[in-house]
Amino acid sequence: MRKGQKSKAKEVKVFASATIANLSCGFDILGLALENPGDIVTVRVVENPGVVIKKIIGDHNRLPSDPQKNTAGVAVIEYLNHLNLKEGVEIEIEKNLPLGSGMGSSGASAVAALWGINSLMGNKLTLREMLPFAMEAERVACGSAHADNVAPALFGGLVLIRSYDPLDIVKLPFPENIYVVLIHPHIEIKTEEARKILPEEILLKKAVAQWGNIGGFIAGVYTRDYDLIKRSMVDLIVEPVRGKLIPYFFEAKSIAEKNGAIGCGISGSGPSIFAFCPDQKTAASLSKILKSFYDEKSIGNEVYISKTNNKGPKIIREKIR
Amino acid sequence: MRKGQKSKAKEVKVFASATIANLSCGFDILGLALENPGDIVTVRVVENPGVVIKKIIGDHNRLPSDPQKNTAGVAVIEYLNHLNLKEGVEIEIEKNLPLGSGMGSSGASAVAALWGINSLMGNKLTLREMLPFAMEAERVACGSAHADNVAPALFGGLVLIRSYDPLDIVKLPFPENIYVVLIHPHIEIKTEEARKILPEEILLKKAVAQWGNIGGFIAGVYTRDYDLIKRSMVDLIVEPVRGKLIPYFFEAKSIAEKNGAIGCGISGSGPSIFAFCPDQKTAASLSKILKSFYDEKSIGNEVYISKTNNKGPKIIREKIR
Numbered sequence: 122m123r124k125g126q127k128s129k130a131k132e133v134k135v136f137a138s139a140t141i142a143n144l145s146c147g148f149d150i151l152g153l154a155l156e157n158p159g160d161i162v163t164v165r166v167v168e169n170p171g172v173v174i175k176k177i178i179g180d181h182n183r184l185p186s187d188p189q190k191n192t193a194g195v196a197v198i199e200y201l202n203h204l205n206l207k208e209g210v211e212i213e214i215e216k217n218l219p220l221g222s223g224m225g226s227s228g229a230s231a232v233a234a235l236w237g238i239n240s241l242m243g244n245k246l247t248l249r250e251m252l253p254f255a256m257e258a259e260r261v262a263c264g265s266a267h268a269d270n271v272a273p274a275l276f277g278g279l280v281l282i283r284s285y286d287p288l289d290i291v292k293l294p295f296p297e298n299i300y301v302v303l304i305h306p307h308i309e310i311k312t313e314e315a316r317k318i319l320p321e322e323i324l325l326k327k328a329v330a331q332w333g334n335i336g337g338f339i340a341g342v343y344t345r346d347y348d349l350i351k352r353s354m355v356d357l358i359v360e361p362v363r364g365k366l367i368p369y370f371f372e373a374k375s376i377a378e379k380n381g382a383i384g385c386g387i388s389g390s391g392p393s394i395f396a397f398c399p400d401q402k403t404a405a406s407l408s409k410i411l412k413s414f415y416d417e418k419s420i421g422n423e424v425y426i427s428k429t430n431n432k433g434p435k436i437i438r439e440k441i442r
Numbered sequence: 443m444r445k446g447q448k449s450k451a452k453e454v455k456v457f458a459s460a461t462i463a464n465l466s467c468g469f470d471i472l473g474l475a476l477e478n479p480g481d482i483v484t485v486r487v488v489e490n491p492g493v494v495i496k497k498i499i500g501d502h503n504r505l506p507s508d509p510q511k512n513t514a515g516v517a518v519i520e521y522l523n524h525l526n527l528k529e530g531v532e533i534e535i536e537k538n539l540p541l542g543s544g545m546g547s548s549g550a551s552a553v554a555a556l557w558g559i560n561s562l563m564g565n566k567l568t569l570r571e572m573l574p575f576a577m578e579a580e581r582v583a584c585g586s587a588h589a590d591n592v593a594p595a596l597f598g599g600l601v602l603i604r605s606y607d608p609l610d611i612v613k614l615p616f617p618e619n620i621y622v623v624l625i626h627p628h629i630e631i632k633t634e635e636a637r638k639i640l641p642e643e644i645l646l647k648k649a650v651a652q653w654g655n656i657g658g659f660i661a662g663v664y665t666r667d668y669d670l671i672k673r674s675m676v677d678l679i680v681e682p683v684r685g686k687l688i689p690y691f692f693e694a695k696s697i698a699e700k701n702g703a704i705g706c707g708i709s710g711s712g713p714s715i716f717a718f719c720p721d722q723k724t725a726a727s728l729s730k731i732l733k734s735f736y737d738e739k740s741i742g743n744e745v746y747i748s749k750t751n752n753k754g755p756k757i758i759r760e761k762i763r
Contacts, residue, residue, distance in 0.1 A: 150654045283658035284651065289673060291661050321646060325679070328649040330605065332656045333471045337604035339657050340612050343664040352610060358646070 132165040132440040133240050137233035138430050139218055140225035141301070141395045142269035145354040145386035146334035150282045152225075152273035155301055155427040160229040161215040161437065162193055164237030170209045172198050179216040188212070192227045192258035193234035199254035200238050204245060210238060219423075221309035223389035225270035231258035232274040236434040248275050248433070249290065263312035270389065277433035279342060295429055296345045299383065300404035304373070304411045305393040307421035310366055315390030318362055327357050347383050347399055354384030354397075367392045369418055376414055380407045401426075453486040453761040454561050458554035459751050460539055461546035462622070462716045463590035466675040466707035467655035471603045473546075473594035476622055476748040481550040482536040482758065483514055485558030490530045493519050501537040509533070513548045513579035514555035520575035521559050525566060531559065540744075542630035544710035546591035552579035553595040557755040569596050569754070570611060584633035591710065598754035600663060616750055617666045620704065621725035625694070625732045626714040628742035631687055636711030639683055648678050668704050668720055675705030675718075688713045690739055697735055701728045722747075 138159035142152045165175075174186045174194050188194025193212050201208060212234055218226035235251050255271035272290050273280040279295035282288075337353030340346070364370040364387060373394050377385035381403040382396040394411075398404035408424045415422040459480035463473045486496075495507045495515050509515025514533050522529060533555055539547035556572050576592035593611050594601040600616035603609075658674030661667070685691040685708065694715050698706035702724040703717040715732075719725035729745045736743040 147653070147657070149650045150657060281654070281657045281661060283654045283661075283670075283674060285654075289654075289658070291658055291670065293661055319646060322643040323646050323649055325640060325642060325644050328644055328652065328679075329470045331649065332468070332653045333602070333604045333606075333610075335653045335657050336468070336471060336602045336660050337610070337612055339660045340602060340604075340614055340664075343661075349604075349612065353604060358649075 130241055130439040130441055132163060133237045133436055134161060134163045134438040135233040135237040135240070135434050136161050136437055137229045137236065137274050137434040139229060139303070140270045140273045141303070142225065142267070142389040143356075143359065143387065144338070145356045145360065145384060146331060146338050147281075148356065148359045149267060149269055150335075151279070152269035152282075153279045153295060154273040154277050154430045154433065155303070156430040157427050158217050158425055160218055160226070160233055162230055162233035162237055163213040164197065164234055164241060165211040166241055167209040167211050170207055172201070172210045172212065174214065175211040176213040177216060178214070180214070180220065183220055184214070184216060190261060192231035192262045195258040195261045196231040196235045196254045197238045199257050200235060200246070200251065203254065204242070206242065208242075219305055221311055222305045223310065223387065223391045223393040224303065224305065225274060225389060227262035228255060228259055228270035228274050231255045232271055233434055235275070236436075240436060251275065252288065252290065265312070265316065275433055278429065278431040281339070293339060293342055295342050295431070296347070297429065297431065298400065299429065300398045300401050301427050301429065302377075302382070302396045302398060302404050302408045302411065303388060303393055303425040303427065304408070304415065305423050306368060306415055308368065308392050310391045312390045315363055315366065318366070319359060320362070323358055330357055350397070351383045354386060356386060360387060363387055363391055367394065368420055369415070370394060373411060373414060376410060377407060380410055382407060451562055451760040451762055453484060454558045454757055455482060455484045455759040456554040456558040456561070456755050457482050457758055458550040458557065458595050458755040460550060460624070461591045461594045462624070463546065463588070463710040464677075464680065464708065465659070466677045466681065466705060467652060467659050468602075469677065469680045470588060470590055471656075472600070473590035473603075474600045474616065475594040475598050475751045475754065476624070477751040478748050479538050479746055481539050481547070481554055483551055483554035483558055484534040485518065485555055485562060486532040487562055488530040488532050491528055493522070493531045493533065495535065496532040497534040499534075499536045501535070501541065504541055505535070505537060511582060513552035513583045516579040516582045517552040517556045517575045518559045520578050521556060521567070521572065524575065525563070527563065529563075540626055542632055543626050544631065544708065544712045544714040545624065545626065546595060546710060548583035549576060549580055549591035549595050552576045553592055554755055556596070557757075561757060572596065573609065573611065586633070586637065596754055599750065599752040602660070614660065614663055616663050616752070617668070618750065618752065619721065620750065621719045621722050622748050622750065623698070623703070623717045623719060623725050623729045623732065624709060624714055624746040624748065625729070625736065626744050627689060627736055629689065629713050631712045633711045636684055636687065639687070640680060641683070644679055651678055671718070672704045675707060677707060681708060684708055684712055688715065689741055690736070691715060694732060694735060697731060698728060701731055703728060
């Protein structure tokens with residue numbers, strides 16, 4: 122639908138995917154959208170004014186149904202307020218992404234809801250214009266308005282947050298043949314807590330090493346140089362601290378590296394661990410090995426294999442007014 | 443000449459260019475080779491063993507003629523030692539680059555000398571293999587074996603030092619239409635001193651901002667997006683400290699930005715200041731404005747305008763055995 126056209130739909134169901142923030146060397150500035158898994162959010166325009174979270178499935182009663190506290194609710198409220206719209210809106214959330222998993226769960230529902238309301242309102246806003254509302258939702262959920270999950274969920278693909286102030290988003294290419302293995306060990310790490318343990322200051326020489334790696338990673342994605350990407354996926358600053366919060370993280374990483382992964386690291390603030398694989402076969406094999414590893418340690422887990430998604434959210438169904 | 447072939451030349455005269463290290467956002471990891479100015483070094487194989495600095499022109503008697511202390515001498519000695527060669531070598535240096543200017547002066551003579559000796563020895567080593575000898579020369583001259591001048595001087599173009607340990611050099615593209623204005627105010631800053639005033643630790647949030655800018659700069663050179671390059675050429679860490687060592691630096695930078703420069707910063711450890719311009723006309727005009735500015739402040743200066751050089755050193759003349 123073109124921007125500005127009034128939608129004939131009164132209800133829309135939208136899928137927004139899991140995302141991997143940081144990608145080892147790009148703490149707070151890089152994020153990547155997966156094809157799956159993801160959250161599904163239904164947004165419906167109704168007669169009664171106000172924004173209501175009508176239903177939440179799959180969250181084990183852990184998500185707030187107060188729209189001011191729920192990321193999907195916050196994003197829609199911010200959107201409507203910005204445009205001074207008085208529409209009544211009902212939201213239903215099918216929560217497939219585990220909470221506190223480091224897979225961009227809070228961001229995915231916010232982005233799906235935003236995509237939905239924007240579609241119903243005739244795509245009044247661009248992605249860039251909507252991004253701050255999704256970031257505001259992140260602030261409510263995690264205490265910081267970070268963009269490294271919501272920006273890739275919204276734009277699709279690999280996204281660089283060049284700057285937060287002013288907000289400057291750069292879409293980067295990503296080799297579409299890379300498969301991502303994501304393992305979620307069943308412990309919960311709150312983003313807020315994972316931020317608190319980071320040092321306020323770091324050694325300049327470590328920062329220099331880190332920006333060399335970021336440079337290498339970005340050169341690597343432009344040139345599809347898997348080996349350069351591999352050499353660059355080194356995090357000297359955040360991973361050594363946060364890795365300790367995740368049981369057997371360093372062993373899992375070493376397993377991934379020995380079994381053909383291009384790179385492996387903490388997804389967002391964890392505890393999920395991601396690995397880039399050069400092909401489906403390597404991904405399939407590695408996912409089994411990692412699953413067995415955590416099974417043997419008696420740590421519950423799920424494993425996902427996914428390609429990346431370069432398009433952002435998708436509309437699953439529309440109902441006409 | 444192909445690698446390994448024995449050269450018939452007994453003397454070779456080589457030009458190696460000025461380089462701009464750091465490029466604002468890439469402290470210690472980025473460097474760019476210019477077309478001019480540069481140093482010219484003659485390397486000659488002679489009967490008598492040992493490496494001798496035979497003549498130095500244009501240095502106002504400031505460069506050491508002891509080959510163990512002169513960067514061209516050190517580079518050649520390291521090269522010969524590495525290959526266990528006993529050749530006698532005479533070196534003549536035509537020093538066009540001002541010393542302690544931040545234009546990669548020490549590195550240019552080392553690289554020209556290396557290129558020369560390698561050519562005479564039948565190109566036994568690759569650029570990558572020779573790089574450590576040029577870095578060793580930098581250590582002798584400046585106290586640290588940095589590669590952000592010698593790597594671009596040797597490889598040409600824009601170079602990323604992804605890592606120092608292990609040494610990992612990535613050649614990046616650079617928009618060939620960009621003109622560089624370089625102004626050298628006549629004060630001397632020793633690299634060693636300019637390093638000492640840097641903080642050992644920096645705020646993590648500043649480091650994050652810096653690596654966002656590095657990411658943006660590298661994405662910008664791959665996509666030839668001048669506006670992204672411009673937005674990314676921000677240095678929150680080194681420039682605020684070193685800028686104070688250069689008289690009127692911040693004013694000069696502001697002048698450059700107001701007069702069409704894509705970006706402006708300190709060249710290496712200064713005092714030279716570089717500006718990227720989108721075309722020759724802007725560069726010509728800006729160079730005059732900057733020159734007048736420093737003239738009015740009664741600070742002696744030279745101004746250069748150059749395109750970038752993507753090829754590395756060049757042989758000016760060979761004499762056959």
